[in-house]
Amino acid sequence: MLVTKFAIPEIIFGKGSTKHLAQCARRLGARRVLLVSDDGLERAGWVSMIKGLLEEDLLDCVYFNNVDSNPRDHQVHEGAALYREAQADVIIGLGGGSPIDAAKGIATIVGNGGQIRDYEGANKIMRPLPPMIFIPSTAGSGSDMSQYSIITDVERQVKMSIISRSLVPNLSIIDPTMLTTKTPELIIASAVDALAHAVESYVSKAASPFTEHQALLSIRLILDNINEAVETRSLHALEQLSIASTAAGMSFSNAGLGIGHSLAHSIGGRYDVLHGLVHPILLPVVMRFNLPASEKKMACIGKEVLGPRICSERCLGEKGIDALHEMFVRLGVTTRLRDILPTNSDMEAICRMAERDTCTITNPRQASWQDLLRICEEAW
Amino acid sequence: MLVTKFAIPEIIFGKGSTKHLAQCARRLGARRVLLVSDDGLERAGWVSMIKGLLEEDLLDCVYFNNVDSNPRDHQVHEGAALYREAQADVIIGLGGGSPIDAAKGIATIVGNGGQIRDYEGANKIMRPLPPMIFIPSTAGSGSDMSQYSIITDVERQVKMSIISRSLVPNLSIIDPTMLTTKTPELIIASAVDALAHAVESYVSKAASPFTEHQALLSIRLILDNINEAVETRSLHALEQLSIASTAAGMSFSNAGLGIGHSLAHSIGGRYDVLHGLVHPILLPVVMRFNLPASEKKMACIGKEVLGPRICSERCLGEKGIDALHEMFVRLGVTTRLRDILPTNSDMEAICRMAERDTCTITNPRQASWQDLLRICEEAW
Numbered sequence: 001m002l003v004t005k006f007a008i009p010e011i012i013f014g015k016g017s018t019k020h021l022a023q024c025a026r027r028l029g030a031r032r033v034l035l036v037s038d039d040g041l042e043r044a045g046w047v048s049m050i051k052g053l054l055e056e057d058l059l060d061c062v063y064f065n066n067v068d069s070n071p072r073d074h075q076v077h078e079g080a081a082l083y084r085e086a087q088a089d090v091i092i093g094l095g096g097g098s099p100i101d102a103a104k105g106i107a108t109i110v111g112n113g114g115q116i117r118d119y120e121g122a123n124k125i126m127r128p129l130p131p132m133i134f135i136p137s138t139a140g141s142g143s144d145m146s147q148y149s150i151i152t153d154v155e156r157q158v159k160m161s162i163i164s165r166s167l168v169p170n171l172s173i174i175d176p177t178m179l180t181t182k183t184p185e186l187i188i189a190s191a192v193d194a195l196a197h198a199v200e201s202y203v204s205k206a207a208s209p210f211t212e213h214q215a216l217l218s219i220r221l222i223l224d225n226i227n228e229a230v231e232t233r234s235l236h237a238l239e240q241l242s243i244a245s246t247a248a249g250m251s252f253s254n255a256g257l258g259i260g261h262s263l264a265h266s267i268g269g270r271y272d273v274l275h276g277l278v279h280p281i282l283l284p285v286v287m288r289f290n291l292p293a294s295e296k297k298m299a300c301i302g303k304e305v306l307g308p309r310i311c312s313e314r315c316l317g318e319k320g321i322d323a324l325h326e327m328f329v330r331l332g333v334t335t336r337l338r339d340i341l342p343t344n345s346d347m348e349a350i351c352r353m354a355e356r357d358t359c360t361i362t363n364p365r366q367a368s369w370q371d372l373l374r375i376c377e378e379a380w
Numbered sequence: 381m382l383v384t385k386f387a388i389p390e391i392i393f394g395k396g397s398t399k400h401l402a403q404c405a406r407r408l409g410a411r412r413v414l415l416v417s418d419d420g421l422e423r424a425g426w427v428s429m430i431k432g433l434l435e436e437d438l439l440d441c442v443y444f445n446n447v448d449s450n451p452r453d454h455q456v457h458e459g460a461a462l463y464r465e466a467q468a469d470v471i472i473g474l475g476g477g478s479p480i481d482a483a484k485g486i487a488t489i490v491g492n493g494g495q496i497r498d499y500e501g502a503n504k505i506m507r508p509l510p511p512m513i514f515i516p517s518t519a520g521s522g523s524d525m526s527q528y529s530i531i532t533d534v535e536r537q538v539k540m541s542i543i544s545r546s547l548v549p550n551l552s553i554i555d556p557t558m559l560t561t562k563t564p565e566l567i568i569a570s571a572v573d574a575l576a577h578a579v580e581s582y583v584s585k586a587a588s589p590f591t592e593h594q595a596l597l598s599i600r601l602i603l604d605n606i607n608e609a610v611e612t613r614s615l616h617a618l619e620q621l622s623i624a625s626t627a628a629g630m631s632f633s634n635a636g637l638g639i640g641h642s643l644a645h646s647i648g649g650r651y652d653v654l655h656g657l658v659h660p661i662l663l664p665v666v667m668r669f670n671l672p673a674s675e676k677k678m679a680c681i682g683k684e685v686l687g688p689r690i691c692s693e694r695c696l697g698e699k700g701i702d703a704l705h706e707m708f709v710r711l712g713v714t715t716r717l718r719d720i721l722p723t724n725s726d727m728e729a730i731c732r733m734a735e736r737d738t739c740t741i742t743n744p745r746q747a748s749w750q751d752l753l754r755i756c757e758e759a760w
Contacts, residue, residue: 003394010545011590014383165390209623210391217593243589 004208006254007165008145009134011246013174015235018135021050021092022057024171028131030090032060034083036103037094038067041137044181050094050135062086067095067102070152070159070272076105076116083110083130093134093169096190097141097150097275100134104149104167107132116151117160122358125164132169137178139241140190140276142197142249144172152269159269161358168253174246176239184230187241188331189276191229194245195222195324196279199287199301200260201252203294204362211255218248219304223327230331256362259354260286263372266354273340280328281337285379287321293365337379347376384588386634387545388525389514391626393554395615398515401430401472402437404551408511410470412440414463416483417474418447421517424561430474430515442466447475447482450532450539450652456485456496463490463510473514473549476570477521477530477655480514484529484547487512496531497540502738505544512549517558519621520570520656522577522629524552532649539649541738548633554626556619564610567621568711569656571609574625575602575704576659579667579681580640581632583674584742591635598628599684603707610711636742639734640666643752646734653720660708661717665759667701673745717759727756 012020025033033054037047042065054061064079083091083106091110093103105116111129112119119125134144143149149162179187195218201207202215221244229237263286264278291298291314299313302320309316328335338344351372354360360367392400405413413434417427422445434441444459463471463486471490473483485496491509492499499505514524523529529542559567575598581587582595601624609617643666644658671678671694679693682700689696708715718724731752734740740747 003392003397003400006391006393008388011386012383013386013588013590017383020383208393210393210626213593213597246590 004210006208006210007147007168008250008253009169009172011172011174013242013246015177015239016175017173018050018053018175021053021133021135021173022059024133024173025054025059025090025092026057028090028133028170030059030131032062032086032088033090033092034062034064034079034086034088034106035092035094036064036067036079036106037099038065041095041099046094046137046178050092062088067099069098069274070268071098071102071105072152072154073116074154076102076109076151079106080109090131090133093132094137096136096138097143100136100141100143101149101151103132103134104143105151105162108149108162108167116162117153119162119164120160122163124162125166129166133171133173134169135173135175135178136245138182138186138190139179139238139245140193142194142245142252144169144174145246145249146253148253150265157270158353159265161265163358174242176235176242179238179242180233180235187229188226188333189274190245191222191226191241192279192283192328192333193276194218194241194248196260196283197248197252197257198222199283200258201248201255202301203290203297203364204255204258205364206362207255211251214247215251215255216300216304218244218251219301221247223305226331257359258286258290258363259360259367259372259375261359262354262357263350263376265357265359266350267341269353270346270350271341277334277340280333281335281340281379282375284321284325285375287324289367289371289375290363290365291317291321337376344380347373351376384586384590386588386590387527387548388630388633389549389552391552391554393622393626395557395619396555397553398430398433398555401433401513401515401553402439404513404553405434405439405470405472406437408470408513408550410439410511412442412466412468413470413472414442414444414459414466414468414486415472415474416444416447416459416486417479418445421475421479426474426517426558426561430472442468447479449478449654450648451478451482451485452532452534453496454534456482456489456531459486460489470511470513473512473524474517476516476518477523480516480521480523481529481531483512483514484523485531485542488529488542488547496542497533499542499544500540502543504542505546509546513551513553514549515553515555515558516625518562518566518570519559519618519625520573522574522625522632524549524554525626525629526633528633530645537650538733539645541645543738554622556615556622559618559622560613560615567609568606568713569654570625571602571606571621572659572663572708572713573656574598574621574628576640576663577628577632577637578602579663580638581628581635582681583670583677583744584635584638585744586742587635591631594627595631596680596684598624598631599681601627603685606711637739638666638670638743639740639747639752639755641739642734642737643730643756645737645739646730647721649733650726650730651721657714657720660713661715661720661759662755664701664705665755667704669747669751669755670743670745671697671701717756724760727753731756
């Protein structure tokens with residue numbers, strides 16, 4: 001094994017863990033925090049709950065909510081201007097991947113200046129960021145764990161991957177009760193996003209013993225709990241999905257992802273579709289493409305999906321992929337690209353862009369834009 | 381599940397990972413580091429290797445090596461005085477648990493003043509510590525991962541447990557090639573220490589989904605690799621033991637330990653025996669005592685030791701404990717207390733002290749000093 005790195009934030013996990021927020025912010029030196037969230041979290045009552053917790057502890061709070069479901073570059077710059085104007089000292093991100101990615105972008109600009117596109121790619125952030133605390137409201141994005149921030153460059157219609165150790169927050173506070181106000185559709189989309197993180201990072205070229213068992217744990221927990229979480233919305237099942245999402249976040253943040261995410265970024269940059277809708281469509285096709293390069297690991301995934309079987313590794317891998325696809329159909333999510341994209345006329349441009357995405361580097365099987373195009377055609 | 385916390389350092393792992401040391405120290409603001417190590421590491425050539433790496437990068441290095449195998453309070457104070465006198469800015473601990481625990485003690489005094497005994501117990505460290513980088517030279521103590529520092533109070537003949545989030549270093553650099561200069565006896569003692577960390581934290585009252593699978597992973601890796609590591613000293617097997625020790629460290633640091641470690645601390649405070657010698661003696665007896673309170677988990681351990689069996693949980697747990705004991709016998713380590721202690725005349729005092737040890741709180745079964753005495757009698 002070559003030298004490998006593993007970095008995760010400090011984690012506070014469990015029902016009611018948000019009540020530790022103000023104390024944690026103080027420990028990081030907070031007097032006035034910038035809280036980044038969005039309309040959905042406001043409507044569900046979580047924003048006022050968090051504001052209340054900060055007020056109770058006499059912490060000033062400046063609020064920023066101009067964040068789209070795929071956060072834009074200009075929104076990041078607007079948030080950074082607000083942080084500076086308010087002389088805030090700690091950034092709190094509350095939400096799914098979008099507000100948290102926006103909060104990371106804001107922290108990057110606050111600490112390093114310039115434009116957010118200056119930091120596209122890996123390891124471009126040189127100066128320290130202000131302290132960050134993230135509170136994920138979905139069990140999926142893993143952004144509260146990860147070294148990634150995905151920001152849309154509006155002019156170029158690109159979802160930029162910004163990847164840096166500095167984007168791992170000081171603290172992630174994960175409270176599964178947040179999930180109780182989510183629709184079943186969002187719970188499914190988030191869980192499938194986490195599943196894609198786990199699968200892609202498990203077979204990644206940069207996977208390590210520190211990430212592999214997190215990825216397998218995540219796959220197991222999602223398969224064991226997704227039905228109960230959607231059907232009964234039991235807090236136990238939601239809690240298990242939160243653990244799964246956290247484990248998948250630890251894995252992909254340190255092991256990287258693959259071409260499923262390259263395509264998701266490229267498609268999302270052009271069409272602003274919800275990230276979680278893309279994975280049930282692409283994941284099985286991408287897994288089939290990757291199977292020849294990672295038969296052993298795909299067989300391990302197959303074993304998690306199906307239990308032990310007496311058949312070859314390749315066969316177990318194939319049957320596992322089929323079973324995942326069937327699970328997506330059963331969950332009622334769309335499994336064809338044509339259902340979420342207006343046209344297939346620009347698939348070549350999408351695939352040429354995906355070929356250059358950072359996630360393509362760690363994919364276990366070399367993939368040209370022509371390979372990606374065949375994957376998209378199969379998924380159309 | 382109640383609210384649970386999980387904190388680990390950033391990790392750089394792998395053969396040759398030490399070459400990143402100087403760069404990492406610089407990232408933490410180092411200009412002059414205090415390097416804490418001991419005679420054994422000097423003889424093996426690792427101290428001069430590390431000094432060379434720092435010099436190459438033009439980093440000043442002040443060296444402190446007055447550390448016994450159970451580090452003493454006055455040694456910590458001496459190291460802290462040297463740090464201040466030299467105006468050092470980062471502490472590097474190189475070694476097994478002893479130099480690293482001493483380095484943590486030094487950092488505590490440097491950041492907080494007073495005497496090291498002022499910080500005995502949990503969460504007594506209030507002010508920040510200087511940046512710390514640890515390089516473990518054994519696959520066992522887990523001190524490079526953990527919130528624990530064990531320092532002997534010479535006057536009271538007590539091994540004090542100092543437990544604080546602040547003792548988790550900024551960075552742990554784990555290079556399995558360090559293990560190649562260790563004797564088979566030390567490899568075994570360290571691996572059994574890691575195994576005891578994994579087992580005790582797995583059944584701990586404070587175990588969480590974030591620690592449990594780390595503990596099981598650690599148990600599996602130790603059982604799979606200890607023979608090969610001792611017999612062939614293959615770098616692959618040593619690397620697997622390093623991963624196991626790291627995983628066990630993540631687990632016990634966040635889940636706590638049990639009465640095996642309470643007794644080990646109490647015995648070690650009085651008799652200065654090597655920590656790693658105590659566990660093969662105590663672990664099976666302690667596991668038998670804990671079995672009624674954690675049958676399900678002991679059965680999971682039994683499954684790791686023996687593979688799946690068709691028998692009751694209790695039976696699987698019992699057979700697993702027996703198999704562990706047999707493994708210790710096969711490895712040629714002593715399994716009787718009488719072989720390492722000069723007398724059993726003061727066992728009552730040892731057990732009364734162990735009852736008050738912090739590790740007793742997280743033990744899965746309530747244990748009085750009389751219970752501990754029966755355990756010691758059984759192990760005598």
